[in-house]
Amino acid sequence: MSNSNREKGRESWGSRLGFIMAASGFAIGLGNIWRFPYIAGNNGGGAFLLIYLLIVLVIGVPLFYAEAGLGRKAQAGAITGMRKLAGKGSPWVSIGWLGTLAALLIMSYYLMIMGWLFAYFFNIGIGTFQGITSEQAAVIYEDLISNPLAVLGYSIIPTLLLGIIVSKGVKDGIEKFVKTVMPLLFVMLICLAVFSLSLPGSFEGVVWYLKPDFSQINANTVLAALGQAFFSIGIGLASAFTYGSYLKPHGSNLVKDGAWVISLDTCIAFLSGLVIFPALFAFQMAPNSGPGLLFLTIPTLLDQLPFGYIFGLAFFLLVIIGAITTGVGLIETLAANVAELFDLKRKASVWIIISVTFVMAIPSILSQGPWSNVQLFGMDIFGLIDYVSGNILLTLGGLLISLYVVFQWTFKRFMNDINTGTVSMKLSSAWKPVISYLIPLSIAIILITGLM
Structure with missing residues (x-):
């Protein structure tokens, strides 16, 4: 099929809401509900939150516009799209390759996390978590993740679901799914946050989460915040590029719709912290519990709730749905x-x-059990894949996108292209020093100092 024929038959979103919900669903997913709390917990709480919000506002917003705008301009996926825009063989095509590699690596361990979620949904259903202590919750979690056959079995379920949804197409598969489920996830998180804040001793967790301790800030904290912002929003993953490519070139309002996507994404990340950290301090659990934070906190929290069994099933079902919306974007x-x-x-x-x-999920699954003693650069296989994809590849991809805007697109053409289809809310020339100098310099400095 020739490029021209492929473009004529290219799918597009059925509505603005469809794009907003799909891009938000991709952004929200496990990036905010699972990854954000444990990354924040490992990096000092309030200090991390402050840096994260600043990065989202100053760096995340313009780069989301740039990547989604490249997709809209190219009307193709990230690799072939960059070939169209920059020429086959151009070094700028590495933007597409880096994003695709990052998406592949993240998806490889994402199936494992989704397997854990289905396992927890099943265990709540049979009453495993009723009446347990936080110590018992930790034992159940360790027993699960160290059993590769069980995790692999549970991971088959989301694997098949993702295949079915994505194979149905953009409008009939992805858009219909996210428009139905995303409002439910938002309401459930608000309800859980309200309950978590009502627990005795929860206020200490709120203070830890919202009050910055600047002694906790170092180069790694900033790199982790940058990586999480990119992971959550979808920058450097080629996903914003892909979703942007399904926008009509002259009939979409990227500035306003992008603002909605990032606002919803940031709101869900913040809410997730308000669910997790007050509950952690109420139950006297450590905030730096790593990737298992969600799985240690929520079962203990749900057991304190009236009708916690029903609420637990509903919560994990909705987290599964959020995970699937992200998985859909990656696939x-x-x-x-x-x-x-x-x-x-x-x-x-x-x-x-x-x-x-x-198949690529198997090493990450084994690294939590039989291969747990295999360490590379001081990390297990899962930890290394998460670090390389989330901190290095996404940051490097974001840096290349920012440099492409400066040297190839140029600010004036970038601004005009992004403002296409926009009437009221427009990207102004006031952003020029931020996009041309501050963003590329900041990302380069954060990446180099973080790695050193």
Whole structure:
């Protein structure tokens, strides 16, 4: 299929709400409900939150516009799209390759986390967490993640679900799904945050979460905040590029819709912290418990709730839904690139990617059990993949996007392209020093000092 024919038959979002919900759903998912609290917990709470919010506002917003705008301009996936914009063989095409590699690595361990979620949903259903202490919750978590066969079995469920949803297409699969489930997730998080704040001793957790302790801030804290912002919003993952490519070139309001996406994403991240940290301090648990933070806190919290059994099932079901909305974005990104590079039909490319990522999930699953003693650069396999993809590849991808705007796109053309379809809320020339100097310099400094 030629490029021109492919573009004529290219799918597009059915509505503005569809794009906002899909991009928000990708951003919100496990990046905010699972990853944000444990990264914040490992990096000092309030100090991390402050840096994270500043990065989202100053760096995240313009780069989301840039990446989604590149996709809208190219009307293609990240790799073939950058070839169209910069020329085949251009070093700028590495933006697409880096984002696709990051998406592949993240998806490889994402299936494991989704397997944990399905396991918890099942265990709540059979009453495993009723009447348990926080210490018993920790034992249940360790027993689960160290059992590779059980995790692999549970991971098959989200693998098949993702394949079915994405293979149905952009409008009939992804858009219909996210428009139904995202409002439910938002309401459930608000309810849980209200209850968590009502627990005796929870105020200490609120103070820890909201009051910055500047002694906790170092280069690693800033790098972690930058990586989390990119992970959450979807910058450097080629996903904003892919979702942007389904926008109509002249009939979409990227400035306003992008502001909605990032606002919803940041709000959910903040709410997730208000669910987790007050409960942690109420139950006298450590905030730096790592990737298992959600799985240690929520079962203990739910046991204190009236009708906690029903609430627990509903909560984990909705977190599963949030995880699937992110997984959908990652699989769509990978499948779109494979389909365009190898001239395959959607269903074929989707199931190829599904199969590859499932096989790639096995090392991360084993690293929590039989291979837990395998350490690379002081991290297990899962930790290393998360660090390389979330902190290095996304940050490097974001840096390349910012440099592309400066040297290839140029600010004037960038501003005009992003403002296409916008009537009231426009990107102004006041952003020029931020986009041309502050963003690339900041990302480069954060990346170098964080790695050193």
